[in-house]
Amino acid sequence: MALIVQKFGGSSVADSDSIKRVAKRIIETKHAGNDMAVVVSAMGDTTDDLIDQALDVDSNPPAREMDMLMTAGERISMSLLAMTIHAQGESAHSFTGSQAGFMTDARYGAAHIRNVKPYRVMDALKHGEVGIVAGFQGVNADGDATTLGRGGSDTSAVALAVALHADVCEIYTDVDGVFTADPRIVPTARRISRISYEEMMEMAAGGSKVLALRCVEYAQRFRMPIHVRSSFSHRPGTLIVSQDMDVSDIPNLAPNQCQVAQAQLDNQPGREG
Ligand code: ADP
Ligand code: ASP
Ligand code: MG
Secondary structure: OOEEEEEEOHHHHOOHHHHHHHHHHHHHHHHOOOEEEEEEOOOOOHHHHHHHHHHHHOOOOOHHHHHHHHHHHHHHHHHHHHHHHHHOOOOEEEEOOOOOOEEEOOOOOOOOEEEEOOHHHHHHHHOOOEEEEEOOEEEOOOOOEEEOOOOOHHHHHHHHHHHHOOOEEEEEEOOOOOEOOOOOOOOOOOEOOEEOHHHHHHHHHOOOOOOOHHHHHHHHHHOOOEEEEEOOOOOOOEEEOOOOOOHHHOOOOOOOHHHHHHHHHHOOOOOOO
16 A cells, blocks of 8 residues: 655645545545545635735734734645545545644744654544645744745645655646646647656756745655646656656556656666667
């Protein structure tokens, strides 16, 4: 039995119908025999809307209060997702960053994860439940809510996967994977089947927002395979792994994905086939 962490970005949980679609997908993966932990972002533009609301009442809001406010977005989506899974006949338990054991430093708005002790998530998994964690948030030594910086749910997902010793961290978004350029701007961009952590970090540092830079750094440090894929299709996505990793060990791939990813690696210049 594999343990899979799935992360769903804001575009994948933008409304009730999307949350139902995501819940169905989580349950399908669970019924295929996997333990499931899920990280979820705030619905659609919720985080932007919360920031606008703050600026309407205070042009220079205190950083602590901003983080208090922004963590509310993921709290909405995590509980709605748990309820939706319940309505579809499975049990799920949602946890805030603090409940899930995400300890951070005190840098409000750009906190760094110090350690993750997801005991309550482990307990949920032990009882056959789906463990759902609010992305983008943690708690500092004073017990105050912190956020990890925009796009930080990607980092939450990888950190949770590492702490749980998951087999893969799947990042679900609104495109089929990582492309050679932003597919919404460059229509000829091609999906990459397999990419190294280093190359992915270069893309993220260069401004490609499909993955947060820190999430890739974290994955490289702990050799956690990332699979970026679409929550709107079952097409193969992009595997982010080191060159020496055997992708046939990664669970929940699309048919043939493993062979295609291996062929891409073999065809790289300077490598023997
Ligand atoms: P989520 O809500 O799932 O976190 P994001 O908006 O953060 O999604 O990231 C997905 C978006 O990243 C895509 O819709 C796409 O427009 C953009 N993007 C930018 N560069 C790339 C790239 N090289 N490959 C894929 N998507 C990219
Ligand atoms: N909701 C947060 C943001 O919009 C975190 C995330 O989506 O990853 O930045
Ligand atoms: Mg994102």
